Amino acid sequence: MIVSDTIFTTALGAAGKSKFKALAQAIRAAIISGQLAPETKLPPVRDLAYQIGVTPGTVARAYQLLIEEGRLVAMVGRGTFVAAAPRSPAAPSPATLAADDRMAQAAEVAHLLSPKMPDMGQGQMIRDALHHLAETMPTEQLLRYPDRQTDLAARLAVAGYLDADRIGAFTVEDIVTAHGGQSAVVMILQTILHGARPVVAVDALSYGGFRYAAAMCRADVVGVPWDADGPDPAAFEALVKAQGVQVFCTASEVCNPTVRHTTPARRTQIAQIAQRYNVHVLDDDCYRLMRTAHIGPSYRALLPDLGWHVVSPAKSISAALRIGFALAPQGWTSALVRTATFNSFGVTRLMTDLYAHLLAQPGIDAVLDGVRDRIAQDIRAAVNVLGMYRLNWSEDVPFLWLELPMGWRSGEFLQAADAAGVLIKSADDFALRDGRSVHAVRIAVNGLVPHDSFVSALYVLRDLLAQPPQRISV
Incomplete structure (x- = not known):
């Protein structure tokens, strides 16, 4: 491993846009001077990027440049090493050249860790909306705390995109704003969970935010295995009975990460079990793009008194719009509003009006x-x-x-x-x-x-x- 990242950080200080070349030169100099001995293993791309404050792509490009020079050797499954001795690269075949070109191009920009929306004009829309709000919002509104009246425009806007036949009957008063979908999940768990060590069930492979939210609420987490149709009913019921599960966090339309959905028939089975044991079901609907067909009724429609629904614009418009919406089941809206108020006194009008203004645009x-x-x-x-x-x-x-x-x-x-x-x-x-x-x-x-x-x-x-x-x- 590299003993110290100081020389690399120093070399990058004035590198400008060619940081990968500066990093490659620093590693090259360390090899020539003997500071990096032959067969020394270099840090993984992510680790070194974090240590010296650059993107992983910068490190990957530097490594690739030195691999092509013969100063480094990449061993699949083992890592990247200083070569035993500098070597001249052999004349590559056309296929190797094509693969190298793809690798070099990908290394610059291929950050495929989290979904991000392409700019199809919403970037300029957001700029225009910010200018509009700056010019038109009364000064008094820029100086006060938000409340259930200041976020009404946003709740009305999202209500226009929600299908009551799919998520169950609702009014705009059933919608509670949050600082994004993850914030909505946390607020719902804070509203539902009780006791010293509550238990939350999640899909065996699922969005990590469910686990993080449960940890914030000091809850234990158990996993529900899936079969071809969705969560396994027998396994779900067994966990509920054995562990005392209070809430099941799932995504019936799009399981993140497997892209699978729960069939309508299976949703009905899970809802029947939840109803029998008084288990709440939180249905995260943030990953299917807006204005696309859905597969079946949500758990909120199937469980009017136990089903919760979460949506946000992060996966349809922009992740920078830190606003989300939670729909409570019958009889739970007041409790959820109270949780939201205790958390942050509400979502700033700068964000709720921005969201409402965007959804009102003709484009x-x-x-x-x-x-x-x-x-x-x-x-x-x-x-x-x-x-x-x-x-x-x-x-x-x-x-x-x-x-x-x-x-x-x-x-x-x-x-x-x-x-x-x-x-x-x-x-x-x-x-x-x-x-x-x-x-x-x-x-x-x-x-x-x-x-x-x-x-x-x-x-x-x-x-x-x-x-x-x-x-x-x-």
Whole structure:
């Protein structure tokens, strides 16, 4: 490992836009001087990036440049090492050149860790809306705390996009604003959970925010396995009876990370069990793009007195819009409003009016259509490149689930992808600590990455998938 990152930090101080070249030069100098001895293992891309304050792509490009010079050697599944001796690279084949070009291009921009929406005009819309609010909002509103009246415009705006047939009957008074979808999840758990050690059930592979929210509420978490139709009813009931589960956090439309949905029939089964044991069900509906078809009724519709629903614009308009909405079941709105008030005194009018103004713009539907079309374009490209592997996908979901072929383990593949400059998430990021090991990765569609660069990153992953580490069993 590199003993000290000081010389690299110093070298990067005045590097400007060529930080990867400055980093490569610092590593090169350390090798020539003997500070980095032959066969020394370098830190993983992410670790060094964090240590010296640059992006992982910068480190990946520097490593790749030195690999091409023969000063470093990348060993799939093991890491990146100082070469035993500087060597002149052999004349590459056309196929190798193509793979290297893809790797170099991907290393610059392939941050596929979290879904981000492409700019289809909403960036300028947000700028215009901010100018409009700055000019028109009364000074008094800029100086006061928010309340249930100041966020009414936002609640009315989101109500226009909610389907009562799917989520159950509601009025605008049933909608409670939050600082994003994750904030809504936390507020709901704070409202529901009681006792010294409450228990929260989540899908065995699920959005990590559920676990983080449960931890904030000092709750234990148990995982519900899935079959082809969704959460396993027998396993769910057994956990409820044995563990005293108070709330089940799930996503019936899009399970993050597997892209799977719970069938309408299975939702009914789970709802019947929840009703029998008085278990609340929190249905996170943040990952299906706005204005797309849904698969069935939400748990809020199936459980009028126990079903909760969460939505946000982060996966349809912009993650920078830190606003989310929670719909409480019958009889719980006042308690949820009280929780929201105790948490933060509400969401600032600067955000609620911004959201309402955006949704009132004549061009917002075209923006939403453009976002959906661009996401679909990337998803189709991913299916074309990686379709020979086991891949879960949907054109209106901004990520894919890739089950790794024999020979690859998720941790090793993640490390190899990092070294190649493609940043993705392992199945371990979505599993409980004591859950079953799954060798798979989630590939997010980052709309801020140009489509051609996204495709190049996919080819880098395909090149890696075709070359699993060689192991000898003894």
